[in-house]
Amino acid sequence: MNLFNLKGQVAIITGSSRGIGKAIAERMAEHGAKVVISSRKAPACQEVVDAINARHGANIAISVPANISSKAELENLVAVAKREFGKVDILVCNAASNPYYGPQANIADDQFRKILDNNIVANHWLISYVVPEMIARRAGSIIIVSSIGGLKGSPVIGAYGISKAADMQLARNLAVEYGPHNIRVNCIAPGLVKTDFARALWEDEANLAKRVSTTPLRRIGEPDEIAGAAVFLASQAGSFMTGQSLVIDGGVTIS
Numbered sequence: 001m002n003l004f005n006l007k008g009q010v011a012i013i014t015g016s017s018r019g020i021g022k023a024i025a026e027r028m029a030e031h032g033a034k035v036v037i038s039s040r041k042a043p044a045c046q047e048v049v050d051a052i053n054a055r056h057g058a059n060i061a062i063s064v065p066a067n068i069s070s071k072a073e074l075e076n077l078v079a080v081a082k083r084e085f086g087k088v089d090i091l092v093c094n095a096a097s098n099p100y101y102g103p104q105a106n107i108a109d110d111q112f113r114k115i116l117d118n119n120i121v122a123n124h125w126l127i128s129y130v131v132p133e134m135i136a137r138r139a140g141s142i143i144i145v146s147s148i149g150g151l152k153g154s155p156v157i158g159a160y161g162i163s164k165a166a167d168m169q170l171a172r173n174l175a176v177e178y179g180p181h182n183i184r185v186n187c188i189a190p191g192l193v194k195t196d197f198a199r200a201l202w203e204d205e206a207n208l209a210k211r212v213s214t215t216p217l218r219r220i221g222e223p224d225e226i227a228g229a230a231v232f233l234a235s236q237a238g239s240f241m242t243g244q245s246l247v248i249d250g251g252v253t254i255s
Contacts, residue, residue: 001236003235003236003237004031004231004232004235004236004237005031005032005235005236006028006031006032006033006090006231006234006235007031007032007033008032009028009032009033009034009089009090009234010033010034010035010036010081010085010086010087010088010089010090011025011028011033011034011035011036011088011089011090011091011092011234012035012036012038012077012078012081012088012090012091012092012126012130013025013028013035013036013037013038013092013094014038014039014066014068014077014092014093014094014095014126015038015039015068015094015095015096015145016035016037016038016039016045016048016092016094017037017038017039017041017044017045017047017048018039018044018195018196019193019195019196019197019223020094020145020190020193020195020197020223020226020227021039021092021094021095021145022048022223023223023224023226023227024092024094024226024227024230024231025037025048025052025061026048026051026052026227027224027227027228027230027231028090028227028230028231028234029052029055029056029060029061030055030056031231031235033089033090033234034059034060034061034062034085035052035060035061035062036061036062036063036064036077036080036081036084036085036088037049037052037061037062037063037064038063038064038065038066038077038095039065039066039095040065040066040067041065042063042065045063045064045065046063048061048063049061049062049063062080062081062084062085064076064077064080064081068095068096068097068118068122068126069097069114069117069118069122071125074122074125074126074129075125075129077126078126078129078130079129082133087133087137088130088133088134088140089134089139089140089141089234090140090141090142090143090234091126091127091130091140091141091142091143092143092145092230092234093122093123093126093127093142093143093144093145093167094145095118095122096118096119096145096160096163096197097114097115097118097119098115098157098159098160098197099111099114099115100112100115100159100160101156101157102155102156103155103158104158104159107159111159112159115159115160115162115163116159116162116163116166119160119163119164119166119167120163120166120167120170123144123167123170124170127142127174127185130142131178131183134178134181134183135178135181135183138181138182138183139182139183140178140181140182140183140184141183141184141186141233141234141238142171142174142178142183142184142185142186143185143186143187143188143230143233143234144167144168144170144171144185144186144187144188145187145188145190145226146164146165146167146168146171146187146188146189146245147160147161147164147189147190148189148190148191148247148249148252148253149161149164149165150162150163150164150165150166150167150168150189150245151165151189151245151247151253152253164189167187168187168189168245170185171185171186171187171243171244171245172243175242175243176243179242179243184233184238184239184241184242185242185243186233186238186241186242186243186244186245186246187244187245187246188226188229188230188233188245188246188248189245189246189247189248189249190221190226190248190249191215191220191221191247191248191249191250191252191253192211192220192221192249192252193220193221193222193223193225193226194220194221194222194223195223202220208220211252214252214255215249215250215251215252215255216250216251216252216254216255217250217251219250220250221248221249221250225248226248229246229248233246
C-alpha cells in the first residue's frame with residue numbers, strides 16, 4: 001500500500017485559491033483526494049478548481065467560497081462539502097490574516113482582534129463543524145497551518161506570532177481531546193515562503209537578504225515545499241503523529 005495514498009478521502013482546504021493552500025490542494029488531489037477549494041473570492045477559487053479537474057478528472061475539486069471571519073459562511077462551507085462529497089476526512093485550516101506589521105505597543109484593538117479571531121477562533125469554529133462526523137467514523141486528520149512566528153519573538157509580526165503560538169496549543173489540546181476517537185490534530189509551521197500573504201516580508205530586499213543570510217539553506221521557501229507535509233499528515237504515513245508542530249523553515253529556527 002502507498003502510505004501517501006489519499007484515494008477516497010475528502011479534504012477541505014481554506015485559503016486555497018493561492019499560495020500554500022493552493023499547493024496543498026493540488027498535491028492532495030494528485031494523491032487521490034477530492035478537494036474543496038475555499039477562499040473569499042469565488043473567481044479565484046473556480047480557477048483553481050478548473051485546473052485541478054482538468055488535470056485529475058471531473059468532480060475531483062469543487063469551489064465553496066467563504067470568509068473565515070464569518071461563522072455562518074464556515075458552517076456553510078462544511079455543509080456544502082458534505083452535501084457534494086458525502087463526508088469530510090481532512091480539514092486544513094490554512095487561511096489567516098495579518099493586517100498589522102510593527103511593534104505590539106502600537107497595534108489597534110480592531111487589528112489585534114481580527115488577527116486573533118481569524119487565526120484562532122475561526123479554526124476552532126471550522127474544527128467544531130467537522131469533528132462530530134469524524135468521531136462517528138473514528139477517523140480524521142485536522143491540520144492547522146501555523147508559522148515559526150509562533151516559536152519566536154518578533155518586533156514586526158508579534159501579534160501574528162501570538163496567534164500562531166495559540167494555534168499550536170489548540171492542536172495540542174484537541175489532539176488530547178479527540179485522540180481517543182482516532183482523530184489526529186497537527187500543525188505545520190512554515191518559515192518565510194514566497195506567497196502573496198508574506199509579500200511584505202520577502203519583497204523588502206534588505207529584510208530578505210538578512211533572512212537568507214541566516215538561513216542554512218540560504219533561500220526562502222516555495223509553497224509546494226510545504227504541501228508534502230500536509231499530504232504526510234493527512235495520510236496513513238502520518239497515522240501515529242498527533243499534537244505536533246512540524247517546522248519547515250530551511251533551518252531558520254536552528255541557526
